[in-house]
Amino acid sequence: MDHTKLTQSLEDYLEMVHMLRLANGLARVKDIAAALGVKMPSVAKAMVELKKMGLVRQEPYSGVELTEEGERVAAMILNRHILLKGFLIKLGVSEAIADKDACSMEHILSAETLGKIEDFVKPSNAIASAKVSSVKKLRVVKNTK
């Protein structure tokens, strides 16, 4: 809807809302903050921006929800995350580090590179099943940064 481009930081917040809703059904400000390793006011400010862009919805003093557009964008980011994490694990990186580094990489790589990584991961591991199993295993933990 609104094409104002997301910053890396806003992408992280949006993705985390999505992850928390998949994991817990509810994305509370406090949990978003804990999971990203920031304080609650930072989350509040980010939510103001995401609301302006029409990506999230929130009744005052309650949990955060995604709009349809927000869902679409968040899913894209999460899929990138899952792809990259799987890729790193395939290279032999430990799960925790793969998760952390995937989180950094997901905002900066060009479409071309993402495509090549997909080609690399694909052959031995059908995409659809990888996505599903990764989402199932979603576990959101506190980020110690």
Add this chain to the structure above:
Amino acid sequence: MDHTKLTQSLEDYLEMVHMLRLANGLARVKDIAAALGVKMPSVAKAMVELKKMGLVRQEPYSGVELTEEGERVAAMILNRHILLKGFLIKLGVSEAIADKDACSMEHILSAETLGKIEDFVKPSNAIASAKVSSVKKLRVVKNTK
């Protein structure tokens, strides 16, 4: 010497000084700016910081040089860049995009991931020769961002 940690941006400036000196023998403010796609005052401010940290030296109104410590740090960053670029090319990414994405990745990846990438690249391509040939081919071009 001074262990104030470098930001991503300062790492980019430091690395570019090093690249320009390898490529041209001289790192001028104007060329650093052009290569990184920023304006000259941004370079000037960054150089003030890098001087404070003891990583670069500069006579007023002239080119930028690296201190011994700066050389050491810049070489580390550049080696990461070269490793990552080679890695991406091995995955089938085009040279220009590999260069650009390596530039983003070099600041964010954990030691563990870098190690695994090195393992992946190494077998078919001895490290020393890769470094040398990449440095030789160094060509610094304007960044269009």
Add this chain to the structure above:
DNA sequence: TTTTGTAGTTAGATTTATCTAACTTTTAGT
């Protein structure tokens, strides 16, 4: 039902990185 603690918000400060505009120094052409 009043109180108390937890969750959420708002305001304002700080840091980093960028820019433009205006100024200074150096270099090169005449």
Add this chain to the structure above:
DNA sequence: ACTAAAAGTTAGATAAATCTAACTACAAAA
């Protein structure tokens, strides 16, 4: 040697992302 253009610098503005402190709303327990 003088002047004009190019390169470098300084000052001040802006934007993004964070923080702390102080305030508001809600929910649960007494």
